[in-house]
Amino acid sequence: MTITAAGGRLVVDSLQKHYELDGTEVPVVKNVTFTIEPGTFYSLLGPSGCGKTTTLRCVAGLETSNGGEISLDGTTLSTATTHIPPNKRDIGMVFQNYAIWPHMSVFANAVFPLQVSGGKLPKNEARLRAMEALELVQLDHLAQRPATALSGGQQQRLALARALAHRPRLLLLDEPLSNLDAKLRDTMRNELRSLQQELGISALYVTHDQSEALSMSDRVAVMNQGRIVQEAAPRDLYNQPADRFVADFVGRVNMIEATLHDRDSAGDAIVEAFGTRMTTPCPGEIRRGEQVTVTYRPESVRWHEAAVDRPNVLPARVIRVEFLGEIVEYEAEVLNGDQSVGTLVARGAPLATPPEGEVIYLELTPQACRVIAA
Structure with missing residues (x-):
């Protein structure tokens, strides 16, 4: 396994996002600001509807922001008037439902993004990177198995391998463990954190599960009604809540x-x-x-x-x-x-x-x- 990842520095400054509903602007993300230092595991924690997934989707480029700025290692990804498409952001993403292609093998799932991306790799290089990513998540021996024959935990690993294959500077994870049973979720939580630390990749993790955020993260931002209400190290967040909402939501x-x-x-x-x-x-x-x-x-x-x-x-x-x-x-x-x-x-x-x-x-x-x- 020779994958290396240079963790990027993500800066989100005064991010705003609203949707149009019956001719009215409905704000979803309200002046959200945070920084992820290189190699840091950073979590957005909050209840459903607080704006955490929309924030992540804006970082990924899947949503167009209405204000503020997002940059990665000094390169501007989006402003109110600028939008770099997702495939040009040097970002890997793992979705909640894994988004595995059921008609492909494990290997084909891992290599496909490398074959169709903007910076299309030579066939041998793409194959090497895909196998390295599968080895990293211990699926290399199942490379030719149909993706539909994998267990839930293995599908989660495959989605992670696919996100890591092109060696991104930032890894985005949108509640990737929520579909797993409790015991497997605990196991995958530990594996995911160990893998992130081993690679030194920067990670932005979205969850409503406070135990996931506290156990995995270097920094946690609690969101409520579209805003970050407190950001801190996990232990400080738990022991020194800033207000009643944080105290009640976190444990x-x-x-x-x-x-x-x-x-x-x-x-x-x-x-x-x-x-x-x-x-x-x-x-x-x-x-x-x-x-x-x-x-x-x-x-x-x-x-x-x-x-x-x-x-x-x-x-x-x-x-x-x-x-x-x-x-x-x-x-x-x-x-x-x-x-x-x-x-x-x-x-x-x-x-x-x-x-x-x-x-x-x-x-x-x-x-x-x-x-x-x-």
């Missing part, structure tokens, strides 16, 4: 409505919630008396059989226990005296789970809390 989260009461000597906030006071780090621009939301991930909640002398320990009664395999999720109503003042969801190991109906004490470690302005 499970407890959202606790509270009021900023004061700050302690270390600058941390003292908030009033559940009829008591809790301590949590808090952005400096939030002032005393403001309504805030305290976010706390279920896996960070600790439980105790008896009260402990630590900050943010709340009595609670377990009202639901749900076995999920590798973890158990349980819901508890927080108590203020005999009154229920709210609920919290926690996750833990199956061997250490309180039974339903039991009164326990939940500890919300201050360092794991995150305050978001209302």
